[in-house]
Amino acid sequence: MAESDQYYIQQCLNGHPDEFRGLVRRYQAGLSAYLAGKLGNKASAEEAAQETFVRAYFGLSELKKRESFCSWLFGIAGRVAKEQLRNQGRDGMADAVTEQAAAAKPAEDYQLEQAIGQLPDSYRELILLRFYGGQSCQKIAERLDIPVGTVTKQLSRAYAKLRQSLSEEKEVQK
Amino acid sequence: MNCTECIEKLAELLESLLSESQRQIVQEHLKDCRQCQAEWQKLKELSERLTSDSQTWQQTNLEDAVFNRIIVKQNEKLKQADRVNRHFRIWRRIMNSRVTKYAAAAVIIIAVLLSVSIFHQSVPTVSAAQQVLQDAIEAVSDVWSVHMKARMRTRPSDNFSNIGLNYDFVEIEMWKRTDENGVVQWRVEKPGRVLVMDGQNTTMLIRPNHGVLMEKPLPLGCFDSWSGRLLNVHDLLDNELKNAKNNPDRELFLRHENINGQDKIILEVDVAANVPEGDYLRNSFITNSDHLKVYQFDANTKLLEGLQVYVHTEDKDILIFEITDIEYNSEIENGIFALDLPENMNWYGQPQKLSDNEKYEKMTPKEAATAFFQACAEENWEEVLKFKTSSQIDERTKAYLGGLEIISIGEPFQSEGYARNGLGWFVPYEIRLRPVERNAQLSKANSADRFVITGWYDNKMQVQDEVKWSNEPEILPDNDTYVKMSPDEVVRAYYDALSRLDWDEMRKFMPTDDVEKMQHQCEEAAKYNIDIQKNLPTIEVIKTFWSAEHSSYFVTYREFRVKKFNLAIRKDNSANRFVVDGGL
Numbered sequence: 001m002a003e004s005d006q007y008y009i010q011q012c013l014n015g016h017p018d019e020f021r022g023l024v025r026r027y028q029a030g031l032s033a034y035l036a037g038k039l040g041n042k043a044s045a046e047e048a049a050q051e052t053f054v055r056a057y058f059g060l061s062e063l064k065k066r067e068s069f070c071s072w073l074f075g076i077a078g079r080v081a082k083e084q085l086r087n088q089g090r091d092g093m094a095d096a097v098t099e100q101a102a103a104a105k106p107a108e109d110y111q112l113e114q115a116i117g118q119l120p121d122s123y124r125e126l127i128l129l130r131f132y133g134g135q136s137c138q139k140i141a142e143r144l145d146i147p148v149g150t151v152t153k154q155l156s157r158a159y160a161k162l163r164q165s166l167s168e169e170k171e172v173q174k
Numbered sequence: 175m176n177c178t179e180c181i182e183k184l185a186e187l188l189e190s191l192l193s194e195s196q197r198q199i200v201q202e203h204l205k206d207c208r209q210c211q212a213e214w215q216k217l218k219e220l221s222e223r224l225t226s227d228s229q230t231w232q233q234t235n236l237e238d239a240v241f242n243r244i245i246v247k248q249n250e251k252l253k254q255a256d257r258v259n260r261h262f263r264i265w266r267r268i269m270n271s272r273v274t275k276y277a278a279a280a281v282i283i284i285a286v287l288l289s290v291s292i293f294h295q296s297v298p299t300v301s302a303a304q305q306v307l308q309d310a311i312e313a314v315s316d317v318w319s320v321h322m323k324a325r326m327r328t329r330p331s332d333n334f335s336n337i338g339l340n341y342d343f344v345e346i347e348m349w350k351r352t353d354e355n356g357v358v359q360w361r362v363e364k365p366g367r368v369l370v371m372d373g374q375n376t377t378m379l380i381r382p383n384h385g386v387l388m389e390k391p392l393p394l395g396c397f398d399s400w401s402g403r404l405l406n407v408h409d410l411l412d413n414e415l416k417n418a419k420n421n422p423d424r425e426l427f428l429r430h431e432n433i434n435g436q437d438k439i440i441l442e443v444d445v446a447a448n449v450p451e452g453d454y455l456r457n458s459f460i461t462n463s464d465h466l467k468v469y470q471f472d473a474n475t476k477l478l479e480g481l482q483v484y485v486h487t488e489d490k491d492i493l494i495f496e497i498t499d500i501e502y503n504s505e506i507e508n509g510i511f512a513l514d515l516p517e518n519m520n521w522y523g524q525p526q527k528l529s530d531n532e533k534y535e536k537m538t539p540k541e542a543a544t545a546f547f548q549a550c551a552e553e554n555w556e557e558v559l560k561f562k563t564s565s566q567i568d569e570r571t572k573a574y575l576g577g578l579e580i581i582s583i584g585e586p587f588q589s590e591g592y593a594r595n596g597l598g599w600f601v602p603y604e605i606r607l608r609p610v611e612r613n614a615q616l617s618k619a620n621s622a623d624r625f626v627i628t629g630w631y632d633n634k635m636q637v638q639d640e641v642k643w644s645n646e647p648e649i650l651p652d653n654d655t656y657v658k659m660s661p662d663e664v665v666r667a668y669y670d671a672l673s674r675l676d677w678d679e680m681r682k683f684m685p686t687d688d689v690e691k692m693q694h695q696c697e698e699a700a701k702y703n704i705d706i707q708k709n710l711p712t713i714e715v716i717k718t719f720w721s722a723e724h725s726s727y728f729v730t731y732r733e734f735r736v737k738k739f740n741l742a743i744r745k746d747n748s749a750n751r752f753v754v755d756g757g758l
Contacts, residue, residue: 017244017305024240029231036231046234053240054247109227131228137189148191156185159220166220 004143005069012060020057027070028053030128031077037113038081048084052077070128071121115165123158130155175203180210184217248302303426306439306471307415313476314407319351319506323499324401327492331366331380335400335459339485339492340698350394350405351506359511360394362402369399370513377513384564385515386522400460404497407478414443414469430473437473442466448590454600454740455591457485462591466491477502522563525749534560534751539586542752543601543741547583550575561743561754575758577608581736597745600757604708604738611716612638614729616661622647624656625664627683628726643685656682661727662715669713675706708738 003022011019031052036045055076063072116127129135129143137155141148180203186192187200204211327341328334334346350360362369368379376392379385386397394402404410418426425444430437449455449462457463463485470480479500484491528534537545542561549557553576555567584602592598615629626647630639650656659667664683671679675696680689696706716730742756 017302020244021237021241024237028234028236029228032234032236033227033231046236046239049234050236050239050243053236054243057240057244058247109223112223112227127224131224132231134228134232137191152185152189152191153182155189156182159185159217163216163220 006066009060009063009066009069012057017057020053020060023056023069023073024053026133027073027128029134030132031073033113033132034074034117034124034128035077035081036110037115037117038078039084040110044084048077048080052080055080070125074121074124111166112162115162118165119158119161123154123161126151126154127158127162175199177203177207177210180204180207181213184210184214187214188217188221303428303441304415304418306428306441306476307411307418309476310469310471310478311408311411311415314411314478314502317407317502318353319503320349320405320407321499321501321504321506322348322405322497324348324404324495324497326364326401326495328364329366330364333367333398334362334364334369334402335398335461337458337460337463337485337494338698339457339487339494342694346401348402348405349506349510351511358391360402360405361510361513362394362399362405368513369397369402370511372511372513377515379513379515383516383518383568384520384522401495404481411478417443431470433470438479439471439473441469441471443469450590453591454587454589457487459591460485460494463494465494520568521565523565525563525747525751525753527749528560528751531749531751534749537752539599539601539743539752540583542743543586543603544580544583546741546743546754547578547580547603547605551578551580553577561752563753574607579606579608580604581606592742592744594744594746598755599743599752600740601743602738602740604736607735607737609714609732609734611730611732614661614665614731615641615724616664616727616729617725618727620647622649622653622656624650624653625659625661625683625727627664627668631728633730641685641688644687645685647682650682660718662718662729662731665729665731666713666715669711673707673710673712675710705738708736711735 005023005026008019008022028049032042032045032049035048035052036042039045039048052073056073059076063069065072116124119127126140129140130137135143137148137151141151144151180200183192183196183200187197192200204214324346325343326334326346327338328336328344329338329341330344344364346362346364348360348362350358352358357373358371359373360369360371366381368377368381370377370379371391371394374389374391376388376390376396377385378387378397388396394405396402425442427442429440431440432438444466445461445464447456447462447464453462455462460483465486466484468480468482468484469478471477472479477500481495481497482493483495485494534542546558546561549555549561553572555572558567558575581604584604586599586601588596588599592600611633613631613633613635614627615631616625617628618625620626620643624647626643628641628643629637630641632638668680668683671677671683672692675693677689677693680692699709700706711733713734714732716732718727718729720726721728740757741754743752744755745752747753
């Protein structure tokens with residue numbers, strides 16, 4: 001897991017498609033959580049996450065800034081989620097079934113995931129890496145090539161933003 | 175420490191990134207400040223909430239699902255790529271044609287630009303091709319037996335690499351088995367030649383009775399067996415994969431095809447000839463030709479199911495080799511790996527040092543060829559044997575070469591296809607063979623009432639070739655001219671027509687089937703760089719007689735034959751002298 005995103009991308013483009021697994025492992029939890037926030041259920045989120053990875057795989061050669069893989073990936077995820085929501089509107093029945101299936105599983109914190117989805121790109125990336133990617137601040141600092149102090153400062157701001165949108169959500173619910 | 179400073183440090187406190195002294199300062203402040211204390215609590219709650227939510231997602235494993243989807247989508251893209259592939263094939267044809275090469279250049283450049291943009295949208299085909307090969311390699315990892323049937327445009331008794339663009343297809347059958355102790359056995363066979371490795375010895379039989387015995391297990395590919403190598407399916411594919419990785423420019427095309435309702439992956443590999451254009455052996459072996467290999471894999475099992483090889487020529491691609499059937503892991507009878515040999519075997523071996531070896535070591539290619547033909551002329555078979563790798567000179571060779579007359583020996587030349595470490599040479603020669611006395615059988619018992627040839631006999635009146643007229647000789651428009659001809663005039667007219675390669679005229683004396691067979695042989699020989707006109711016989715009639723026993727006329731005649739060809743000789747042996755390898 002120590003390899004950079006750029007490394008995996010280069011390997012894929014050099015004819016080692018299996019190296020894409022590294023990127024899937026790194027982002028699957030965060031991406032799924034992010035999509036769950038947008039789509040409101042686990043099954044749809046996983047479905048959308050798979051679609052996102054597939055699109056990313058076939059679009060790899062077009063990615064110019066390889067260091068921005070994460071935000072590019074979430075950009076794709078955003079479009080996939082939008083498409084899914086449009087399709088859900090058309091196909092309510094199928095979705096109701098999925099919802100039921102999802103309800104049987106332990107509930108995810110969709111509010112939190114939604115709030116993550118609303119974060120600016122750079123903050124969202126940090127939160128996802130730190131928690132859903134299970135990486136320490138030092139690791140993140142190394143990967144993004146910034147000082148650890150900057151990572152914690154930005155995390156502080158990301159927490160503040162998260163808390164803000166979570167409390168706004170509560171307000172609305174009241 | 176004030177509140178702003180404290181709050182800024184909370185994230186670091188959470189991550190345990192503060193030094194001991196800083197941690198104490200922050201915690202001191204937290205004890206005294208309710209507001210900051212509340213902030214710390216909220217932060218910890220959020221962190222726990224994030225950790226708890228992320229843990230539910232940590233169990234998510236999308237890897238396999240994602241890769242399954244990638245493969246499905248890749249397959250769809252491969253189908254699209256097929257369209258591009260067809261364009262490529264057309265370009266290749268255009269490029270291969272000298273006439274259109276330059277005129278088409280502008281069109282091709284535009285087409286290439288278009289195709290690049292199509293490919294750009296997908297993962298490069300090379301990596302997809304490599305994946306297909308990788309899968310196919312894994313699919314044969316537990317294969318312990320292979321039984322293959324194939325056909326190749328080759329000569330029935332020549333080696334398993336030789337090809338000719340105009341040759342007929344010859345059936346090839348091959349078996350390989352690895353037993354539970356890891357002992358490998360194999361057999362490669364075509365009508366005139368068999369190679370068998372029984373686990374200990376390797377034997378080559380060139381029918382009817384020539385052979386080589388090596389008292390060790392040789393690998394597939396020995397004795398020039400290009401087709402034999404295919405039995406090592408794993409190595410075959412592994413080499414292809416290595417080549418694909420090492421030569422990114424190598425042309426590889428992938429597509430899906432639905433064959434009998436089953437999904438098949440087709441991989442095409444274009445390979446350039448390993449000898450230059452104009453080389454003497456160009457297109458005499460697959461590796462000496464620009465060729466296209468078309469592999470077929472089953473999309474589900476990933477197993478190799480077929481291979482076709484096309485040789486590119488100026489105007490078309492010619493199918494030269496094809497695997498018609500492959501069976502994996504089928505039981506193979508033990509008898510397959512045992513070879514029944516005739517009693518009168520004539521064994522080839524490595525040339526041994528002679529008592530007067532030095533004399534032969536000094537010979538140039540031209541001198542060696544001359545000495546060889548001279549010995550044949552003198553029928554000094556002991557001397558001839560010094561230029562051969564066989565244990566004896568058989569009667570057929572003696573009858574053919576004995577008493578020959580050397581007309582000329584030309585300047586030796588080399589071919590990259592017959593390098594033999596720089597020690598392989600071709601020596602052009604022209605020899606007059608000793609005249610052969612033969613008898614032609616003729617009969618007039620047909621509705622056209624003219625003499626036609628009904629058989630060929632040797633000088634001892636033994637049948638050499640029976641001639642079967644399945645249809646009666648037809649009544650010709652100028653039948654009268656032929657009705658008037660005597661038996662010896664018919665034989666002369668026949669040979670005269672042959673010397674002009676006038677097949678229509680020959681059909682007046684011989685059945686159509688036989689003439690067509692001869693025409694075909696001549697065309698094949700021409701493809702083998704044999705100067706046909708030079709090699710056709712001339713005759714001298716001796717007498718005509720009636721045989722009551724055969725109820726036929728016979729014409730006894732002498733056949734004179736000149737042979738003009740290239741003798742292949744090589745010196746890459748421990749005795750360091752030239753031996754004749756072929757070209758007789």
